[in-house]
Amino acid sequence: MRVLLAASAVAFGLGASAAGAQQVIKIGVVGPMTGAFAAVGQSEITGAEMRAKEINAAGGKYKIELVTEDDASNCDQTVNATVKLITKDNVVAVLGAMNSPCALAMVPITRRYKTPQFTAGVGTSITKQGSDYVFRIAVGSIGQTRELAAFAIDKLGQSKFAVIYSDDEYGASMANGFKDALAARGMQPLVFDSVPRADQDFTGQLTKIKASGATALFTTGAFTFSALMAKQAKQLGMSLQLLGDTGNASPKYIELGGDAVEGAVLVEPYTPADPDPKLQAFTAKYKQQYGRDPDGWVAEHYDAVEMIHQAVLKSGKIDRQTVRDFAASLKAPGTFRGILGDWTFDATGDASFNLYKVQIKGGQKVILAR
């Protein structure tokens, strides 16, 4: 078996060198391809894959090779896959994981092997472990909920909030972030409840919300959960101002929620509603290849691949430390601009960009503010 692998590797190597002087940048992608969060993993892979294909089609000096590993949202598998990608496949950087706890479990590994990790996980503690090698390519839970709460209070005029979150690291991070953001404004949620992840009937929680007199509902967890909440609230005849974080920014949220999510206000890093021609072209191209609108995760991983490509282009070295240093050097706008705008990372490795505040009207997203 090992001989066979070695032989095929040699043959492959010969083929590649015969094709020209193109050098290969290997990037690892780890995320849920199966299991409950497979749909999220789909955004992760397709985003990275789309940029890799573009770079390869352009036929520049470097060729991108993605090595994708499934973790089925199981953190033990995430860690195993990460070790494989780093020590066996010898990737220059790892994208992932999508589930916050699993991204967190990866941090000791990427730190030990000094490999840059780019994750869209939003859990606060991911970048709080003192590792120089972890970069969050999304806006974290604190940043998101602060913007959402402020917008809901100031622009939507809401003051009576209910918060329902799925009982996992993601939901708890977001819900507590939102609660803190309200507390900073001297308010507190009227209902603050968690639901077990596998549950699908929320009549009980909704009844409680009805009794509390809340007028706005922030749900956080998987988008399937938020869509279900919306549908069941509508069935009970409740009309609430729905609020959502980037977890709901997938086009699937609208598709599943139907007219129950009409009027919902979301924050998202990328929106297909932006009329900018460059972004429109990106949306159209993605839609043509994968048959649906791109979401924030797609754009984040698309940009991350290009960021790694740029790091190699600028230094001329395919090297982990170089990629890390390039990402860490993005302190002020203007160095690297992707589909999401100018990229910057703060000292802990958190990216920050402005989020769109969008509202769902007639099944489409309409930008309210950025």
Place this chain on the structure above:
Amino acid sequence: MDIQTLGQLVLSGLTIGCVYSLVGLGFALTLRATELINFAQGEMVMLGSFIGLTLLTTTGLPYAAVFVLVAIAVGLVGVLLERTILRPILDRRAPLLNLLIATLGLSIALQALAIIVWGREPVAYPRLFSDEPVMVLGLRVQALNLWILGLGLGVMAALHWFFQHTMTGVSWRAASLDPATAALFGVNRRRNVALTFAISAAVGGAAGVLIAPLFFASFGIGHSVIVKAFAAGAIGGFGIVGTMLGGLALGVIETLAAGIVSSDYKNVITYSALLVILMVFYRPTARAGRSITEGAKVVASDVVDLMSGDRRRAALLVAGGAALWLAFLLLADTYALRITNMALIAAIAVLGLQLVVGYTGQFSFGHAAFYGVGAYASTLLTMKLGVPFVLAVPLAGATAALAGLLVAPVLRLSGHFLAIATLAMGEIVQLLMLNWKWLTNGAYGIYGIPLPSFAGWELESEEGFFVLISGVLALVYLLLRRLTRSRFGRSLVAVRENELAAMSSGIRADRQKITAFVVGSACAGVAGALYAHYIAYISPESFSFLASVQMVTMVVIGGLGSLPGGIVGALAVALLPEMLRALADYRLVVYGGLLILFMMFLPGGLADIGRRAWRLAARVRA
């Protein structure tokens, strides 16, 4: 709370309860006809939801017609699965645990296939009925809810009539009560079993069409209801009417709990209620049916023992093992060491489970809970109290043992009831990990767990962990080996084979069972502690029901009642998915398929291969 809100909650509870009842009926029927817990029942729900969706969007037939067609289609799938996979295993009179693992393999493979066919993302059903609610007695009722209630109750009524008033139904009941006598009267057992699988699959598929418009069609839809459906069956004593009522009651109770009490504790309440019901109403009785491990080969005698007899041979074996170990340590790459270390940690826990399931014949579906207790105990001891690693690991084992002792009263139950009770216990422990935020940090988990250190020297390398973990494994193995060969170990096997006979020869069965359970829990605790310090981050998610199921799989694949088998099984089950990584989407299809094939053609587990090879070798030498 006003009466109207209460009514609304009850109505909603009845709707979801209807689904629990239908899926639970599938469990109950299979259990009564074949004594099997069919894990693939959830996948019948999934198939139903997708086939229903396809029919609705392509043919435009009315909902009720689709409902009937799906029930028929999924029923046929049930018959097909019974013919091709389950019947051969049943005919061989393999231990029931093997059948259970085969259905687990089926469930994994079907889910993976569904992803390939229908995709990973959930799909919404087209709108079936007007969203405008109908007002009934001042309650807002959706037309869809009425349809679900109507169709669900209709199916239940039809089944009730079938079992009470048709010849086939009556003979089915006769066979389920007393198969031998029924056979004397000419009841065809095989036909009955086929009929059972057809009906179970059909009601499962029907439930799928009912819930998918509410909750979307997705490959994981079955997963979310099976535990509750199982509970519905247990509440109703796995009778037909009982399960129906049990499901409806469960739906109402949990919806009311979420509406009135905090939903944080909703499931704790549900599972605690289940435990209480089991403990109060299911008095232990003399075992009449087949035991879960019956038919498994026993390693009580030294005939098939590798280490006994010839001293030179034993020395050779130990030397060979040591050489292999050293070669692996020196030659394996980091990734191979990493996944092997994870597998060996699992093996430590599995040895403990082997003692409980393989030797004592007690079904445990909650082993991961003790694994988790050990992980949290060691983490908190080292991080909050500064206890050194070398002390924290045995203390974690002791804590898990204590937890085992606390839940030991469930061992009064036997067979499937014990399985369900341990399942509920495992869920409660996991929920406590989530909800005792002051201690466990809740859903966030605990990160930055220190690496093992020995008097200031910190262990970091994969090689170092390999030495540590295999050392602990060897220690646990030798201890258990001694234990299982002692008078105590033989008494465990006696309890497993025939509890009454064992008791009549003076073995205190209850005490032996509890001791085995506590020792098994301690092993899991030690394994959990090593896991925590190895992976450096723990959260309640790592200690779920699925982790417990995986450990049971390891025991069965390795071979019931064989300690070396436990280790080999853990290695095989943990490493297989890693080795199959290259297959991408087909990985889990192949993994599930392999589980099924194993159970069909190697019922004694991997230990059997070893035994056969050894006997062969012994014969050649002689």
